[in-house]
Amino acid sequence: MKTVFSPLHNRRTATTELDGGILIAPHEKPSRAETILSRVKQQQLGDVLPPQEFGLAPVLRVHTQDYVDFLRTSWEDWTAEGKPGEAIPAVWPGRGMRHRVPKDIDGRLGYYSFAAETSITEGTWEAACASADVALTAQALVAGGEPAAFALCRPPGHHAHADLFGGYCFFNNAAISAQAFRDQGARRVAVLDVDFHHGNGTQSIFYQRDDVMTISLHGDPDLVFPHFLGFEDETGEGPGEGFNMNLVYPPGTPFGVWRDGLETACRRIEAYQPDALVIALGVDTFEHDPISFFKLTSADYLLMGERLGKLKLPTLFTMEGGYDVDAIGVNVVNVLRGFESAR
């Protein structure tokens, strides 16, 4: 399987993450991508290719122009006001307030985000653009006939809405790729999010559509991020009714239970008969992940990949979460190896 990777992920160098009332070193750090890349090479998974540059057109098929314009100048707008730290949202349009875009950067940071743990810094824009190019390059490989491809994206994307950043995400790489499949002639696309967290951004982007089906398995939002979306009664809206599925699990969930959800998801995908499948691949379902509460082992990722391979669909993997950096390379490549074993 080919991998697409860009060293420009290193432009994403935030040094702060608001957590527990203090600023910690971010969980979403450069060593995540470098460790996965090393494992891909060491395991000889396949060629590693640099991304082509696609520009903003495919990004704007999913994200709004005003959000993209905000992201592009957010760091310079922030520093222009002489702020000493990294750009962190601290005020939001709460219930009963006006949902309009203020002029000031503090107001715009809040308007265009849903969470405060994701600091914007110098280089964030470049890294987010490169991450989208990585996804689109891998998507083009699959659309061009490769049975599968791995987009080693950093920063991740599945929490990003059309005009919201958060959860370490800025551009929704999986959604941008799904839309690219559609724009290139795929009639139906399925996006399956196996990251520990709900793919709230991906769900929201396609929630009223039946041409891109979205499914996510994740920790109970009553207990974990993103807290305010991802419940099982969210099944889609309007034409999209029945084309969103959330499968929610409690603390301590082992693979033996999680795999039943995977089976349900796979059956739903088989019935949907998509022309392409996008897997939002987070491995923060791992038993030792520092911010999650499932109990999957490294060996379980081989079985996860195998089941996904059995779908026999043209498949794009976009890298999402996973924060146990010592194990992330093994776990990610295990999914991809397991996938190939079933093909």
Ligand SMILES: NCCCNCCCCCS
């Ligand atoms: N105390 C940890 C809070 C983490 N909040 C953001 C989680 C984003 C996961 C991205 S896959």
Ligand SMILES: [Mg+2]
């Ligand atoms: Mg998920």
Ligand SMILES: [Zn+2]
């Ligand atoms: Zn996650």
